Amino acid sequence: MYDAPTPGSKLDQTDIKITAKNVQVYYGDTQAIKDVDVDIEDKTVTAFIGPSGCGKSTFLRCLNRMNDTIDVCRVEGDIFIDGEDIYDRNIDPVQLRAKVGMVFQKPNPFPKSIYDNVAYGPRIHGMVRNKAELDEVVETALRGAALWDEVKDRLDTPGTGLSGGQQQRLCIARAVATKPEVLLMDEPCSALDPIATAQVEDLIESLKEQFSVVIVTHSMQQAARISQKTAFFHLGNLVEYDDTNTIFTNPTDSRTESYITGRIG
Amino acid sequence: MATVRKGLAKRKRKEMILQGVGIGAIGFALTVLFILIASLVSTGYQAFTQTHVEIEVFVDPQEISEENLPRGGFRDVLSDSVGQYFPEVDMSDRGDARVLSSILSNGAQFKLRDMVVEDPSLIGQTISLKVPTSDPYDQLNKGLIDRDTPEEFRRLKDPELQNFDRLADLGLISKPLNTGLLSNADSRFPELAGLKGALVGSFWALLTCFLISFPLGIGAAIYLEEFAPKNKLSDFIEVNINNLAAVPSVVFGLLALAVFIGWFGLPRSAPFVGGLTLALMTMPTIIIATRAALKAVPPSIREAALGVGASKSQVVFQHVLPLAMPGILTGTIIGLAQALGETAPLLLIGMNAFITSAAGSPFDSATALPTQIFIWADSPERGFVSRTSAAILVLLAFLITMNAIAIFLRSKFERKW
Structure with missing residues (x-):
């Protein structure tokens, strides 16, 4: 649907992590996503921006089949991760979600201890054989989420007792603990204060060394700060997808320009 | 401004009237409750000495x-x-x-x-x-x-x-x-009559009721709330569960008489049959309470668990159910408290028999607290007048205790999201 030249074409095929082709999403009779084609690169931060209700969160939730839990939601088209059709009959969404982690808008730690929050994923997937290994996985995940130093002395206190920013980093640690290859973030900073936001952004910067990070954000400054690629959604269409710099300095589509200059949205 | 001020007085007056009506209603309820307790105590206290x-x-x-x-x-x-x-x-x-x-x-x-x-x-x-x-x-x-x-x-x-x-x-x-009031079973002679048989009978009946209605009720609620497809059939089932909760208890008694005693040949007057009957009544209450408690668990917790790759049943049993448990327990206790005071179905299955020893098992004949009150209230001897009131006080004490436990559980495990 977008007319801009695809910069991804000059990359090797192996660098493409996620490919979406002709994706349509319906909520009952309403179409929420129309004809979205996008290639998301590995070890890159990709930002989805756009006005409220434009479908960017809906599309994000297609990537780990979270929309399956909504009865009326129907997804058409193909989404490939590493060349594998994730909507294939043989793909178990449970397995997919271990590979594609997700962080939500509102920090939602389980009402359990910090340790159990992080250990939950590895435990249910049977990724560890003993306590020592689990301890290591938890520590690695918490270090990866830049939270270890703050909580290492109180791993058995409830995760819900942390501050908002810490809770969100705990959720990131929880997602990272299952060793995913893609990390989806649905407005991860919208419930955080500026300092916590800065911490989470730094974290995202370091996470892209290991994963492909896809982030939905309302803040254009945030998208400009942390992402290498940006996709602009409007009314269910993917209007433009390009390098972040290009989108913010030299957008091709007039709608993109209107949005980033604050005339619509 | 003047019109606003004029209207203000009228609005304030309406508010006053509304408050007055509310206070009046509460006052009336308290007065009636006080009269009830006072009359029970004034006739019943004599039965606590002998x-x-x-x-x-x-x-x-x-x-x-x-x-x-x-x-x-x-x-x-x-x-x-x-x-x-x-x-x-x-x-x-x-x-x-x-x-x-x-x-x-x-x-x-x-x-x-x-x-x-x-x-x-x-x-x-x-x-x-x-x-x-x-x-x-x-x-x-x-x-x-x-x-x-x-x-x-x-x-x-x-x-x-x-x-x-x-x-x-x-x-x-x-x-x-x-002490005989609690340690003796029923007797023809008021001075010897006690509540032991009724207490034991009620205990067996409630135990049976709990063991049957709790797992079945929770199971049904979890399936309906978490797994069942939302379609005409599940709507129909939902409507009928709500209807079931409103069915008069005497109807359940007739059903129990026909099915449990008539077809299955279970013993008459047995607390086990009483418990089965009460379970029929308690189950809809538990299902409704459980579904409400499951619904009250915030969706963010489900999403979080799904997001790290938990399966549907792991989400339900490892996250949603533990968080819903206080609500479920509260509903269950209130359901059991209702069952404890239920009389009509027990009368129909013969738990108002005259039995002078406490039941040793749920299959022995027994009475229950409310049916014992019914028997005593029907007895002509003067001594049973005060004993009836005393038995009602004992029953009320149990009900208040159960409701207090429910309130305690609710406040102890109440979670702020």
Whole structure:
């Protein structure tokens, strides 16, 4: 649907992590996503921006089949991760979600201890054989989420007792603990204060060394700060997808320009 | 501004009226509750004490022999024992002797027999025996029989009053706490009747009810709320569960009578059958409470668990259910409290039988607290009037305790999201 030249074409095929082709999403009779084609690169931060209700969160939730839990939601088209059709009959969404982690808008730690929050994923997937290994996985995940130093002395206190920013980093640690290859973030900073936001952004910067990070954000400054690629959604269409710099300095589509200059949205 | 100010007075007045009506309603409810409790306590408190008489009993070897203990003449021994305090009365006159010994409860001879059977060396000894008086004398001692009533309208005649006063003057009459109210089973004689059989019956019935309705109710609720597809059929089931909760309990009693007793041939009057019947009534309550509690778990927790790759059942059993448990338990306890007070279905399956021993198992005949109240309220003896009120107080005490536990659980585990 977008007319801009695809910069991804000059990359090797192996660098493409996620490919979406002709994706349509319906909520009952309403179409929420129309004809979205996008290639998301590995070890890159990709930002989805756009006005409220434009479908960017809906599309994000297609990537780990979270929309399956909504009865009326129907997804058409193909989404490939590493060349594998994730909507294939043989793909178990449970397995997919271990590979594609997700962080939500509102920090939602389980009402359990910090340790159990992080250990939950590895435990249910049977990724560890003993306590020592689990301890290591938890520590690695918490270090990866830049939270270890703050909580290492109180791993058995409830995760819900942390501050908002810490809770969100705990959720990131929880997602990272299952060793995913893609990390989806649905407005991860919208419930955080500026300092916590800065911490989470730094974290995202370091996470892209290991994963492909896809982030939905309302803040254009945030998208400009942390992402290498940006996709602009409007009314269910993917209007433009390009390098972040290009989108913010030299957008091709007039709608993109209107949005980033604050005339619509 | 002026129009706003004018309207303001009117709006304030309306608010005052609304508040006044609310306070009035609460006041009315409290007054009615107070009258109820006050009337129960004022008639019931008498049943918490029981007049006893303490007499010296010579266990006469001529009447009671070790060889034929259970058939010994305990009644005669007791009547002679009473007679010793009335030397002027000729105890060989059967009528006079009967009038004298009627002071003692009919249970006295059995108490004496049990004592002697347990310890045969008592034969030939003189022992001190403290037994309940029979109901009319108990009423007299508690001031419920008016001595100023003309003799022909009075339950006890003048000589009987004098007999009682003689014993009272000798200091043999006492009025201790009536432990028999809780430790005795039912009896034809009010002074011996207690709630043990009813308490045990209610316990077995509630246990059965809980063991059946709790797992079934939670299972049904989890399936309906978490797994069932939302379609016409599940809507239909939902409507009917709500209807089930509103079905009059007597209908469940008839169903139990026809199905459990008629078809399955389960025993009549058994607390097990009572429990099954009550489970039919409690289950919709538990299902509704469980579904509400499951719904109240925030979706963010489900998303979080799904997001790290938990399967549907892991989400439900590891996250949603534990968080919903306080709500479920509260609903269950309230459902059980309702079941405890339920009378009509138990009447229909025969749990209002006259049973003088506590049930040893859920399959023995028994009564339950509410049906015991029903039986006693129906009994003509004066002594059962106060015992009925006392039994109601005991039932209310259990209900208040259960509701208090529910409130405690709710506040203890209440989670702020």
